[in-house]
Amino acid sequence: MERSFSAHEALMVGSGMRVVAVSEIDGELDEGTLEYAARHLADRHPILRGAFTGEPGFPRLTVPDPGARATAGSRSEPATPYLHRVADLSGELDAPTRWDTGPLFRIALVREGGAAGANTATGRNAANYVVMTMPRACVDGMSYLALLREFWSTYTEACAGRKSPAVPVQPILPPPLDDIILDKYSQADLQAYVEGRAKEDALNPPAHLPTPAAVGTSPGPTAEFDSIRVGLDASETNRLADAARARSLSLNSLMCGILATAMRPALEPAAGTVTVTCALAADLRRRLTPPIPDDRVQSAASGCPIRLDVDADPDPFQVAAQMSERLRDNLQAGNAEREIAAFSRLVDHCPPTFVVTNLGRVPRPPLPGHNRFVSLRLLPLAHMPVPFVVLTRLEGGLDIDFPFSRAWYDERQIDEIAAEARRVIAGITA
Structure with missing residues (x-):
């Protein structure tokens, strides 16, 4: 499935505009469950697994058929991981993205101050940031907040041993x-x-x-x-x-x-x-x-x-x-x-x-009992x-x-x- 970008979308594609959501979390996070929540999000919203295609100056939005989506552990699973591990928050704001190959989102776990848990130098827990990056042409503030709520709800449910099938949101490719x-x-x-x-x-x-x-x-x-x-x-x-x-x-x-x-x-x-x-x-x-x-x-x-x-x-x-x-x-x-x-x-x-x-x-998203949602930044860049x-x-x-x-x-x-x-x-x- 694909369609051309509209005028206002095409300007944002051409300018490279993106929106970065920074969630600061207290307490240890499980990387495997974060990866699961990211893949579940992509299965629920196939547009996240899309790409920017077309000739220069004439961008198109291409979304794969959800029936052909990769499943965790399959040989067809994309080589690009859905969860990146990085050590520097400021560097993640500038992380290179390849929207021409997809996927159309990037999630990174940033641990500053070492592994999660008490930091003896500062007397407080090391900072955990989960950073999601998306192209502005494909998202706005309301849908971004809905994605974040869904991501953290999925993570919390999975931590409790509750996993549910991902039913794709319709339409798969909405009109501009x-x-x-x-x-x-x-x-x-x-x-x-x-x-x-x-x-x-x-x-x-x-x-x-x-x-x-x-x-x-x-x-x-x-x-x-x-x-x-x-x-x-x-x-x-x-x-x-x-x-x-x-x-x-x-x-x-x-x-x-x-x-x-x-x-x-x-x-x-x-x-x-x-x-x-x-x-x-x-x-x-x-x-x-x-x-x-x-x-x-x-x-x-x-x-x-x-x-x-x-x-x-x-x-x-x-x-x-x-x-x-x-x-x-x-x-x-x-x-x-x-x-x-x-x-x-x-x-x-x-x-x-x-x-x-x-x-x-913005209500604090649900988290497991040992975690606390400290702050949220939604940054248009x-x-x-x-x-x-x-x-x-x-x-x-x-x-x-x-x-x-x-x-x-x-x-x-x-x-x-x-x-x-x-x-x-x-x-x-x-």
Whole structure:
């Protein structure tokens, strides 16, 4: 089975964009059972065993017939292991992938500080990370979280001696989101939307962060990724949410206001008001009829670009109020859907200042009694001159991740933005 990639999928294939999920686990993990859970996941979702094929510039998604899938222990089992053992987490973010040969996911067990168990040097258990990497063209935040829940549920059940057959999720090869949405709009409607975007870009081009690691307008020679995290505990997160509610704002809108405020010192001109475009990831699964289930592995998210006016000394609540009003209007107008339907015509438009993905509340996945799920990071990685921010609430706390490409940005620059966001949050929650 195979199909061509749509316009928005093809851009992500061409840019090499991937999403890395980092699960930090306390307690010893059984490698054989992790391998079993990875293979079970691939049998449940045959798209994970697929590959990118086709000629350069014309990529296709190829998925093997699930009836011909390899079984553990068979001679036809792929030579590439489903579970990799590595010693360095930062190196795993940059691990080479071969989506042209498949499979379309990679799972690695990273043990830092030696074997699992007490580390006499630090007094704490050695860190265990299970790292899953997938191409962004084949997955979005909701389906990624569903995959992680399924993976850890399978692992936990298998540790207890309970193994069940893997029934493939249907359809095996879902259609691209573009095809599902395209019939909702006339060509005249889409053309008017594209022209409106172009007019806005011409009148008020969005400000962008400097790219000190670049070579002119090209990416720099360091093809590595990194990520900086700002973590809030449950008490501070609750105070932030209370401050948002007191002003009739969502926590999401307030965080976007905080992030735009934190980036303002790095934008030019230093004085006056600049236009900042926050592209907020919009989950389209529940906005479609019928809705797309979370366990269907595909890209079903869009980016809704929201223009914000940010002065040199911004009030994060005022910026958040702009965000709230304009986001509501854009979603009600169906502009998140139009972004996908008209994507091929929008590729050359001005990129946003930054992109925000809010994963919302994420319940801790089930684990055996001797394990504890410590943290989760879901990191979109691409060598693109656009910074990404991911918001995650694992139980009570809020984590803010700033993944970035070292081909465009340097650590000092992103660290200063993260520190400024932390300072603004501290001022609100004090």
